[in-house]
Amino acid sequence: MEAKWNEVETVETVPLEERFESIPSVVRVKAAMLKSEASREAVEWGAADFSRLSAKHVDAIHEIVSSLRFNEAHGGIIGANLANRIPYRDISEAYTVQMLDESHHTWLLTRYETEELRRPSLRVPFVVGYANWQLSHMRDPLICAMAGSHFIETGAAEVQTELIAKVDEPLLVHIFSTIHRDEMRHIVLGREAVRFLLDRPPYKTGWRRERGRMYRHFLEFYSRLALGRFRKAAQYFGIDVDRIRTNTLARVREAVPL
Ligand SMILES: [Fe+2]
Numbered sequence: 001m002e003a004k005w006n007e008v009e010t011v012e013t014v015p016l017e018e019r020f021e022s023i024p025s026v027v028r029v030k031a032a033m034l035k036s037e038a039s040r041e042a043v044e045w046g047a048a049d050f051s052r053l054s055a056k057h058v059d060a061i062h063e064i065v066s067s068l069r070f071n072e073a074h075g076g077i078i079g080a081n082l083a084n085r086i087p088y089r090d091i092s093e094a095y096t097v098q099m100l101d102e103s104h105h106t107w108l109l110t111r112y113e114t115e116e117l118r119r120p121s122l123r124v125p126f127v128v129g130y131a132n133w134q135l136s137h138m139r140d141p142l143i144c145a146m147a148g149s150h151f152i153e154t155g156a157a158e159v160q161t162e163l164i165a166k167v168d169e170p171l172l173v174h175i176f177s178t179i180h181r182d183e184m185r186h187i188v189l190g191r192e193a194v195r196f197l198l199d200r201p202p203y204k205t206g207w208r209r210e211r212g213r214m215y216r217h218f219l220e221f222y223s224r225l226a227l228g229r230f231r232k233a234a235q236y237f238g239i240d241v242d243r244i245r246t247n248t249l250a251r252v253r254e255a256v257p258l
Pocket residue numbers: 072075101102105156179183
């Protein structure tokens with residue numbers, strides 16, 4: 001019988017032996033993530049140098065770091081949602097490792113805010129908070145939550161690439177370089193996991209795939225809010241958030257043939 005549009009997808013329909021099928025590309029990236037978790041470099045706290053920046057630039061850094069810290073914390077929730085729901089062992093395990101990375105990123109940015117900037121975290125506007133909540137609770141079909149996560153990781157890496165190149169504060173550049181290396185692995189995980197899922201019979205054609213396409217529109221809207229929040233702050237460093245948004249959408253479209 002054909003599923004109804006609002007029917008909740010049950011992972012129990014995936015046969016047991018299929019859940020333990022090895023997915024080599026995911027196993028490789030999971031191993032790389034674990035290796036980097038085990039060999040984290042110490043950060044030289046107290047070394048931030050704002051001497052080459054104006055007060056306006058430091059305010060802009062505060063706004064950007066606050067915003068990204070909020071997103072990193074939600075990255076952990078997105079990982080938890082996926083780790084809980086994905087029936088395939090290799091992918092589920094890899095998302096639990098991604099959660100470790102995201103909590104590390106949240107910690108790095110929290111510590112930068114409190115110890116280096118010595119400022120409280122800025123509150124996010126209601127609509128941005130709501131969009132983040134929606135994104136971290138995406139449920140059915142599973143392909144939407146997976147594609148959403150891949151989109152976020154790609155966008156995060158685009159933002160960090162620009163910040164590393166344009167912000168003249170060495171400690172922040174070091175922190176973003178650390179985060180960026182992790183995000184590149186998360187992009188590979190997301191891409192490989194989505195491709196694996198798209199190749200499974202429930203997702204190859206039909207309503208689940210169509211709903212995945214529909215979620216693209218939600219992600220486009222989300223990216224307007226998430227990136228638009230620090231548009232002015234980014235401009236202080238010559239960073240154009242619209243370019244980041246366009247690049248992110250193009251990269252995801254290219255990597256994931258929904
Ligand atoms: Fe992250």
